[in-house]
Amino acid sequence: MAEIKxxxxxxxxQHPAAHGVLRLILEMDGEVVQHADPHIGLLHRATEKxxxxxxxxxxxxxxxxxxxxxxMCNEHGYVRAIEKLLGIEAPIRAQYIRTMFDEITxxxxxxxxxxxxxxxxGAMTLFLYAFREREHLMDCYEAVSGARMHATYYRxxxxxxxxxxxxxxxxxxxxxxxxxxKEKNAWREGSLLDFIEHFTEDFPQRVAEYHTxxxxxxxxxxxxxxxxxVSPERALQNGFTGPMLRGSxxxxxxxxxxxxxxxxxxxxxxxxxxxxxxxxRYLVRMEEMIQSNRIIKQCVDWLRKNPGPVMVENHKVAPxxxxxxxxxxxxxxxxxxxxxxxxxxxxxxxxxxxxxxxxEFGVYLVADGTNKPHRLKVRAPGxxxxxxxxxxxxxxxxxxxxxxxxxxxxxxxxxDR
Amino acid sequence: xNKPQTTLARQLQDHFGDAIQSVSTACHETxxxxxxxxxxxxxxxxxxxxxxxxxxxxxxxxVDKLGFGLSEWKxxxxxxxxxxxxxxxxxxxxxxxxxxxxxxxxxxxxxxxHLLSLKHNRRLRLKxxxxxxxxxxxxxxxxxxxxxxxxxxxxxxxxxxIFKGHPDLRRILTDYGFVGHPFRKDFPLIxxxxxxxxxxAGRVVYQPVSIKPRVNVPKTKRRDSRYLVKGQETC
Numbered sequence: 001m002a003e004i005k006x007x008x009x010x011x012x013x014q015h016p017a018a019h020g021v022l023r024l025i026l027e028m029d030g031e032v033v034q035h036a037d038p039h040i041g042l043l044h045r046a047t048e049k050x051x052x053x054x055x056x057x058x059x060x061x062x063x064x065x066x067x068x069x070x071x072m073c074n075e076h077g078y079v080r081a082i083e084k085l086l087g088i089e090a091p092i093r094a095q096y097i098r099t100m101f102d103e104i105t106x107x108x109x110x111x112x113x114x115x116x117x118x119x120x121x122g123a124m125t126l127f128l129y130a131f132r133e134r135e136h137l138m139d140c141y142e143a144v145s146g147a148r149m150h151a152t153y154y155r156x157x158x159x160x161x162x163x164x165x166x167x168x169x170x171x172x173x174x175x176x177x178x179x180x181x182k183e184k185n186a187w188r189e190g191s192l193l194d195f196i197e198h199f200t201e202d203f204p205q206r207v208a209e210y211h212t213x214x215x216x217x218x219x220x221x222x223x224x225x226x227x228x229x230v231s232p233e234r235a236l237q238n239g240f241t242g243p244m245l246r247g248s249x250x251x252x253x254x255x256x257x258x259x260x261x262x263x264x265x266x267x268x269x270x271x272x273x274x275x276x277x278x279x280x281r282y283l284v285r286m287e288e289m290i291q292s293n294r295i296i297k298q299c300v301d302w303l304r305k306n307p308g309p310v311m312v313e314n315h316k317v318a319p320x321x322x323x324x325x326x327x328x329x330x331x332x333x334x335x336x337x338x339x340x341x342x343x344x345x346x347x348x349x350x351x352x353x354x355x356x357x358x359x360e361f362g363v364y365l366v367a368d369g370t371n372k373p374h375r376l377k378v379r380a381p382g383x384x385x386x387x388x389x390x391x392x393x394x395x396x397x398x399x400x401x402x403x404x405x406x407x408x409x410x411x412x413x414x415x416d417r
Numbered sequence: 418x419n420k421p422q423t424t425l426a427r428q429l430q431d432h433f434g435d436a437i438q439s440v441s442t443a444c445h446e447t448x449x450x451x452x453x454x455x456x457x458x459x460x461x462x463x464x465x466x467x468x469x470x471x472x473x474x475x476x477x478x479x480v481d482k483l484g485f486g487l488s489e490w491k492x493x494x495x496x497x498x499x500x501x502x503x504x505x506x507x508x509x510x511x512x513x514x515x516x517x518x519x520x521x522x523x524x525x526x527x528x529x530x531h532l533l534s535l536k537h538n539r540r541l542r543l544k545x546x547x548x549x550x551x552x553x554x555x556x557x558x559x560x561x562x563x564x565x566x567x568x569x570x571x572x573x574x575x576x577x578x579i580f581k582g583h584p585d586l587r588r589i590l591t592d593y594g595f596v597g598h599p600f601r602k603d604f605p606l607i608x609x610x611x612x613x614x615x616x617x618a619g620r621v622v623y624q625p626v627s628i629k630p631r632v633n634v635p636k637t638k639r640r641d642s643r644y645l646v647k648g649q650e651t652c
Contacts, residue, residue: 052510370636
């Protein structure tokens with residue numbers, strides 16, 4: 001009788017620990033993974049092709065939907081590519097707003113990551129804690145753009161509008177009234193900046209809470225220490241970026257090395273791992289949240305003191321103010337042309353990258369002198385990370401596959417595009 | 418060949434000479450076009466030589482040049498006849514498979530690679546044209562940068578570019594059993610097939626696509642005074 005040595009196992013695409021629609025074909029020897037073959041593309045929406053049939057500005061909303069837990073960072077990559085081709089630069093206040101919201105986004109993303117990563121490895125509580133903080137940041141998104149997630153807030157030449165002077169408050173209801181209502185609205189008495197400041201003062205204690213739950217936790221360490229080790233050489237070979245690269249001990253951060261927006265004007269540190277295992281990457285991301293908090297604080301201070309325009313005055317690219325459009329013939333023409341035809345980008349190509357929470361998010365844009373891109377290529381960090389799946393899980397147990405998926409921080413919106 | 422403007426462009430030209438076809442700089446980015454015969458040698462040298470040291474392949478993608486710079490809207494003379502008559506039934510998103518554009522374009526498919534050097538903190542864009550006749554074969558970079566694996570699979574899937582020497586060239590993003598290369602400019606935006614649940618058969622089946630192509634904003638080329646700012650460097 002033939003002896004069966006390995007067998008093939010199907011993991012996903014409908015598996016709660018697969019973080020979306022990942023289908024893994026695992027070649028198993030007992031409980032040890034011999035080979036992993038990820039099948040992706042189940043969420044492929046051809047974003048890049050859709051963008052080719054739309055004026056430039058109409059695709060900003062698609063960018064939110066790529067990596068749907070770090071929305072504004074994706075927008076940032078896209079508008080930066082356009083700005084590069086047009087040769088325009090956003091006003092300094094818009095740059096600070098972008099920096100602040102990029103960091104808010106980083107915290108949003110890392111909270112989502114720590115919540116689900118913890119949940120996958122059996123730490124239930126953290127998920128609820130992380131979502132409690134996420135809610136505040138979502139409210140910032142909503143206050144500034146009107147949408148909790150898919151903001152479409154960044155525009156070529158700046159941001160859609162200035163920060164609001166008022167933070168929306170909770171209304172009295174059957175369940176929220178009296179003292180409870182007052183508590184819930186305590187941070188919301190002032191402007192958005194006041195709200196964010198309250199958050200930044202509170203947040204370090206919250207991260208400390210997460211640390212008490214996980215960092216010295218015996219089970220957590222058993223599940224993450226020495227799992228999915230990536231050497232610095234292999235990390236570079238596989239095209240790793242962001243925390244995946246820094247976890248392996250390479251101090252590379254686009255915010256420091258190729259600064260954009262206002263990153264060269266704020267003070268922050270870049271945490272780096274030592275061994276390149278899941279635990280190191282966990283520590284790197286936890287520290288990144290604290291650093292992001294620092295950056296947000298500095299941005300809040302700056303934004304308080306320095307009012308100014310948040311959009312370029314060039315009305316060939318950015319729409320004129322509503323009032324001007326009503327009164328001025330030229331304003332009306334600009335408005336009409338921008339919202340029917342859009343603007344034309346001269347022939348050329350550009351690649352713009354930002355340090356998204358997951359790694360380098362790049363946009364390669366080929367313009368052909370029309371109002372639509374000829375080709376848009378989105379370089380998603382998760383795509384490169386997931387391609388190293390086989391290498392990272394080979395020889396590990398089945399349960400470690402879940403830890404590795406978690407540590408990669410994959411989101412299928414960006415991988416499948 | 419253009420006059421090299423950056424240190425990197427100069428270095429490339431001095432080091433490789435005739436092995437590279439052209440070097441150009443725009444938007445502070447250096448682009449280097451390499452022939453298929455020298456593709457692997459130059460790339461290996463770019464990775465290993467201390468002057469270049471591009472240890473990371475950041476991105477690899479295909480680009481289809483068909484319909485480049487095409488204007489759908491006759492803006493000059495059609496203004497008086499109205500929008501519907503001014504737009505031709507062409508252009509991205511506005512045709513079905515039967516109506517697809519069939520003209521021949523020279524150097525239609527190109528593989529574009531973005532490299533990053535951590536040591537020198539700089540980027541480089543490489544281009545390699547696929548042959549116009551026969552199969553679109555370009556040598557694979559997987560040996561040099563392992564991270565190219567999935568990127569090449571993607572370019573194969575979406576554009577049909579075949580990477581010679583790739584260890585596992587399968588489709589990656591499209592459905593199992595998909596026919597065609599969807600990101601080619603002659604592939605309709607609406608696709609060719611759609612899936613529905615067939616009650617009688619009790620399973621999901623494929624059928625010809627039932628939606629109509631519909632793109633509201635025409636692709637318009639303009640070179641008027643609005644976009645020609647004097648003294649401003651266009652990329």
